[in-house]
Amino acid sequence: xxxxxxxxxxxxxxxxxxxxxxxxxxxxxxxxxxxxxxxxxxxxxxxxxxxxxxxxxxxxxxxxxxxxxxxxxxxxxxxxxxxxxxxxxxxxxxxxxxxxxxxxxxxxxxxxxxxxxxxxxxxxxxxxxxxxxxxxxxxxxxxxxxxxxxxxxxxxxxxxxxxxxxxxxxxxxxxxxxxxxxxxxxxxxxx
Amino acid sequence: xxxxxxxxxxxxxxxxxxxxxxxxxxxxxxxxxxxxxxxxxxxxxxxxxxxxxxxxxxxxxxxxxxxxxxxxxxxxxxxxxxxxxxxxxxxxxxxxxxxxxxxxxxxxxxxxxxxxxxxxxxxxxxxxxxxxxxxxxxxxxxxxxxxxxxxxxxxxxxxxxxxxxxxxxxxxxxxxxxxxxxxxxxxxxxx
Numbered sequence: 579x580x581x582x583x584x585x586x587x588x589x590x591x592x593x594x595x596x597x598x599x600x601x602x603x604x605x606x607x608x609x610x611x612x613x614x615x616x617x618x619x620x621x622x623x624x625x626x627x628x629x630x631x632x633x634x635x636x637x638x639x640x641x642x643x644x645x646x647x648x649x650x651x652x653x654x655x656x657x658x659x660x661x662x663x664x665x666x667x668x669x670x671x672x673x674x675x676x677x678x679x680x681x682x683x684x685x686x687x688x689x690x691x692x693x694x695x696x697x698x699x700x701x702x703x704x705x706x707x708x709x710x711x712x713x714x715x716x717x718x719x720x721x722x723x724x725x726x727x728x729x730x731x732x733x734x735x736x737x738x739x740x741x742x743x744x745x746x747x748x749x750x751x752x753x754x755x756x757x758x759x760x761x762x763x764x765x766x767x768x769x
Numbered sequence: 770x771x772x773x774x775x776x777x778x779x780x781x782x783x784x785x786x787x788x789x790x791x792x793x794x795x796x797x798x799x800x801x802x803x804x805x806x807x808x809x810x811x812x813x814x815x816x817x818x819x820x821x822x823x824x825x826x827x828x829x830x831x832x833x834x835x836x837x838x839x840x841x842x843x844x845x846x847x848x849x850x851x852x853x854x855x856x857x858x859x860x861x862x863x864x865x866x867x868x869x870x871x872x873x874x875x876x877x878x879x880x881x882x883x884x885x886x887x888x889x890x891x892x893x894x895x896x897x898x899x900x901x902x903x904x905x906x907x908x909x910x911x912x913x914x915x916x917x918x919x920x921x922x923x924x925x926x927x928x929x930x931x932x933x934x935x936x937x938x939x940x941x942x943x944x945x946x947x948x949x950x951x952x953x954x955x956x957x958x959x960x
Contacts, residue, residue: 604888606797686887693884696877696935697795709938727950730943731926734933738925741932744887747900752921759918763954 589627592617593637596628600638601683605690608634636704639691642684643708649673649681663719664765671736671757676743677750685744692737709733720764728764735760780818783808784828787819791829792874796881799825827895830882833875834899840864840872854910855956862927862948867934868941876935883928900924911955919955926951 595617600608608631610621617624628634653673657665676685695702713729722728739756742748748756786808791799799822801812808815819825844864848856867876886893907920930947933939939947 602888604797604884606795606884686884689884689887692932692936693795693797693877693881695937696880696932697793697798699935699937702936702938705936706938709933722950724946724950727943727946728954730939730947731951734929734939734944734947735922735926736929737932738928741883741887741928742900742925744890745883745893745896746886746890747893747897748921748925752918753925755915755918756921756925759913759915760922763919 588619588623592619592624592627593641596634597638597641597683597687600635600687600690605635605638605687605694608638632701635691635694635701638687639704642687645680645684646674646688663721664761667716667719667732668757668761671732672754674736674740675753675757676740682744685740689741689744721766722764732760732764779810779814783810783815783818784832787825788829788832788874788878791826791878791881796826796829796878796885799829823892826882826885826892829878830895833878836871836875837865854912855952858907858910858923859948859952862923863945865927865931866944866948867931873935876931880932880935912957913955923951923955 592613596608596613599612599616603612610624610628610631613628613634614621614624628637650670650673653669654661654666657669661669674681676682691701691705695705712733713726716729716732717725720728720732735757739748739753743750743753783804787799787804790803790807794803801815801819801822804819804825805812805815819828841861841864844860845852845857848860852860865872867873882892882896886896904917904920904924907923908916911919911923913919926948930939930944934941934944
């Protein structure tokens with residue numbers, strides 16, 4: 579007789595397998611077949627929890643988004659009370675850059691999704707709202723006569739640094755130096 | 770009897786089909802089957818010219834690279850003699866951003882390749898050399914006490930602007946304003 583499996587637990591098993599496939603083989607490699615093989619279950623079982631590839635991709639992106647949010651919150655909390663705007667921005671961006679194994683895994687999923695939205699812009703609506711929120715937050719921190727433009731540049735710089743870190747075009751040191759040089763420019767100092 | 774087809778012409782036909790698939794459906798959608806269907810030939814015929822998916826992807830990237838180079842050269846030539854370093858950088862970056870249909874098609878291929886190298890960094894070796902060259906060129910133009918860091922930031926900003934333009938997170942106006950605000954910072958003026 580088949581043993582009884584907790585549906586919640588099985589969902590987590592399949593979700594974890596989905597995230598491993600996305601991180602190691604790329605978001606485009608997500609399929610019922612790949613995820614089922616990784617989880618050691620049947621494709622039909624995967625389909626019970628995720629009906630389409632789009633559903634699986636959106637799930638992976640949501641997981642990455644939540645993990646990123648947690649990382650930023652924790653890193654900012656470590657700054658203590660009343661951090662400077664520069665320290666806040668630097669900490670937030672560094673927490674989002676792919677600098678260790680977990681953030682690299684997450685970064686691959688996020689970059690894969692960016693490439694996907696470039697081909698299917700309709701899928702970007704979720705991202706657009708998140709982008710607007712991040713921009714608003716950053717604009718409130720940059721001491722610029724054009725805060726919206728400065729925030730848009732800073733976020734784009736972060737995204738580009740992340741892509742080049744993942745592909746190995748930039749080393750960790752190069753990326754962080756470029757970020758600090760940019761913050762020097764924005765904050766008008768070389769601290 | 771089958772009519773005689775010029776191999777050069779057939780290669781171009783297949784290459785064009787490959788580029789259309791990459792631009793419209795994403796680099797990951799490139800396959801013998803898709804390219805054959807797009808070109809109206811058999812998969813075996815495609816395989817005669819491109820043996821593997823990697824070969825097709827490298828070809829698409831090379832085509833995009835050549836077209837980008839041509840666009841930059843032409844745009845810079847239009848500046849006339851002795852353009853300012855700022856005008857040179859602005860023109861070069863604007864020529865590479867996905868702002869019209871052709872550059873958007875090319876940008877999708879380039880972003881797809883970035884996402885691919887994030888999963889398979891070995892494939893990035895070709896990109897790394899190109900990146901280093903571009904960085905060297907930019908570093909020679911930025912009036913910064915830290916030219917290498919400033920160039921690395923500027924290139925990352927360009928890459929991020931491109932990704933957000935393709936996904937629709939940034940409008941053309943937003944992206945160009947962010948670029949100009951960044952050049953204002955770098956060149957210490959608001960010209």
